[in-house]
Amino acid sequence: xxxxxxxxxxxxxxxxxxxxxxxxxxxxxxxxxxxxxxxxxxxxxxxxxxxxxxxxxxxxxxxxxxxxxxxxxxxxxxxxxxxxxxxxxxxxxxxxxxxxxxxxxxxxxxxxxxxxxxxxxxxxxxxxxxxxxxxxxxxxxxxxxxxxxxxxxxxxxxxxxxxxxxxxxxxxxxxxxxxxxxxxxxxxxxxxxxxxxxxxxxxxxxxxxxxxxxxxxxxxxxxxxxxxxxxxxxxxxxxxxxxxxxxxxxxxxxxxxxxxxxxxxxxxxxxxxxxxxxxxxxxxxxxxxxxxxxxxxxxxxxxxxxxxxxxxxxxxxxxxxxxxxxxxxxx
DNA sequence: AAGCGTGGCAACCGCCACGAG
DNA sequence: ACTCGTGGCGGTTGCCACGCT
Numbered sequence: 001x002x003x004x005x006x007x008x009x010x011x012x013x014x015x016x017x018x019x020x021x022x023x024x025x026x027x028x029x030x031x032x033x034x035x036x037x038x039x040x041x042x043x044x045x046x047x048x049x050x051x052x053x054x055x056x057x058x059x060x061x062x063x064x065x066x067x068x069x070x071x072x073x074x075x076x077x078x079x080x081x082x083x084x085x086x087x088x089x090x091x092x093x094x095x096x097x098x099x100x101x102x103x104x105x106x107x108x109x110x111x112x113x114x115x116x117x118x119x120x121x122x123x124x125x126x127x128x129x130x131x132x133x134x135x136x137x138x139x140x141x142x143x144x145x146x147x148x149x150x151x152x153x154x155x156x157x158x159x160x161x162x163x164x165x166x167x168x169x170x171x172x173x174x175x176x177x178x179x180x181x182x183x184x185x186x187x188x189x190x191x192x193x194x195x196x197x198x199x200x201x202x203x204x205x206x207x208x209x210x211x212x213x214x215x216x217x218x219x220x221x222x223x224x225x226x227x228x229x230x231x232x233x234x235x236x237x238x239x240x241x242x243x244x245x246x247x248x249x250x251x252x253x254x255x256x257x258x259x260x261x262x263x264x265x266x267x268x269x270x271x272x273x274x275x276x277x278x279x280x281x282x283x284x285x286x287x288x289x290x291x292x293x294x295x296x297x298x299x300x301x302x303x304x305x306x307x308x309x310x311x312x313x314x315x316x317x318x319x320x321x322x323x324x325x326x327x328x329x330x331x
Numbered sequence: 332a333a334g335c336g337t338g339g340c341a342a343c344c345g346c347c348a349c350g351a352g
Numbered sequence: 353a354c355t356c357g358t359g360g361c362g363g364t365t366g367c368c369a370c371g372c373t
Contacts, residue, residue: 090361110339
């Protein structure tokens with residue numbers, strides 16, 4: 001038996017989020033930063049469970065989320081990481097800077113699983129768990145068996161996660177010093193192809209952009225990075241919070257909501273977000289230097305490549321073969 | 332044109348980990 | 353050391369759009 005639902009006592013609304021709710025949530029997070037989700041419904045008046053607020057933010061409203069079709073590069077990355085990590089979507093998502101774990105999970109379940117099934121000539125009747133199957137793509141069957149056995153709570157997971165987190169943390173620290181600005185994918189805010197015509201609000205990122213744009217009037221210039229830096233430096237422990245006005249005020253300087261949301265990623269208010277916003281410029285500047293983790297991911301298929309999609313990956317410049325070693329050690 | 336089946340995605344549910352008291 | 357509250361994660365469900373008959 002698990003704990004009772006977090007919002008059992010109060011009447012909570014379920015189902016798709018409305019634009020008004022989204023705005024309320026975004027506004028609140030703009031002012032207070034993410035985190036302390038329990039207080040969000042209370043303070044905003046949203047009739048939503050705190051969990052629901054958090055999910056809505058992390059999976060949909062959070063700036064820097066790339067939506068739309070997965071690139072081949074992303075696809076291959078997911079396949080490889082899934083084979084290595086299993087269904088640990090959050091961990092996998094940490095390597096795809098702009099994708100949410102939910103997105104990756106959905107994509108795996110709806111596309112990649114079937115694709116792999118086709119490639120491996122496995123029929124649905126076989127009812128083979130693709131998670132396990134792909135895990136067994138590793139060379140060592142014993143590894144496969146053992147890792148499956150301890151897949152859910154094994155200590156190797158913690159070690160692996162710790163190693164990854166440490167490496168990433170070091171990288172982010174380095175990047176944050178060297179790369180003051182970022183350029184989030186232009187895909188952000190673009191409507192998802194599949195649901196672009198849908199009438200359902202919740203299915204269209206574009207809608208919230210449009211809606212938010214109604215809150216903003218025409219404007220001339222984009223807030224410069226230095227002002228953001230000032231915000232950051234003058235922030236509290238929660239991190240620098242963009243002036244609420246900069247996002248929603250009619251007098252805002254910034255042109256599009258997407259731009260504003262993108263800029264939000266540059267502030268540190270998202271420190272509390274589980275998945276770090278990645279400075280993509282660091283990766284796009286030097287496409288020629290394929291990161292070790294990517295090499296490692298793609299080596300076995302001899303498909304080391306450097307295309308436009310590469311910017312989607314975190315350039316985890318881990319030392320030497322550490323990543324490889326870490327991953328193998330834990331097995 | 333209507334009915335049905337399927338696919339895709341957002342959101343919910345239940346469990347776990349962890350920190351605070 | 354223990355309990356409780358909260359956040360995080362992965363699995364699953366429900367809804368909607370689309371395609372096929």
